[in-house]
Amino acid sequence: MDxxxxxxxxxxxxxxTRELDQLLGGWLEAHAASADAELIGTFDAMLxxxxxxxxxxxxxxxxxxxxxxxxxxxxxxxxRV
Numbered sequence: 001m002d003x004x005x006x007x008x009x010x011x012x013x014x015x016x017t018r019e020l021d022q023l024l025g026g027w028l029e030a031h032a033a034s035a036d037a038e039l040i041g042t043f044d045a046m047l048x049x050x051x052x053x054x055x056x057x058x059x060x061x062x063x064x065x066x067x068x069x070x071x072x073x074x075x076x077x078x079x080r081v
Contacts, residue, residue, distance in 0.1 A: 001032055001040060009040070012047045020051060023058055027075050043071055 009032075013024040028043070035043070046054070046068040057064035057072045059081055064072040075081070 001035070005040070006032055009044060009047070012044070015051050017051070020054060023075050023079060026078065027071065030078065042067060046071060
């Protein structure tokens, strides 16, 4: 992944809450080097979703959009949510 894309995604991971920042940013840092373009594109699309939806998915209040389920599951597993 090129530096410009990584920086843009890091910026997009900055949300309105520290918790979301840490969950999303943590996934990016853990997977940026090994993720293929399709997975990064899916993560980028996930960042387009509203914060309340992201939060509900990440704390398992609501099932995630199927497009983002693998990423949400990875975040939950990493943080034992």
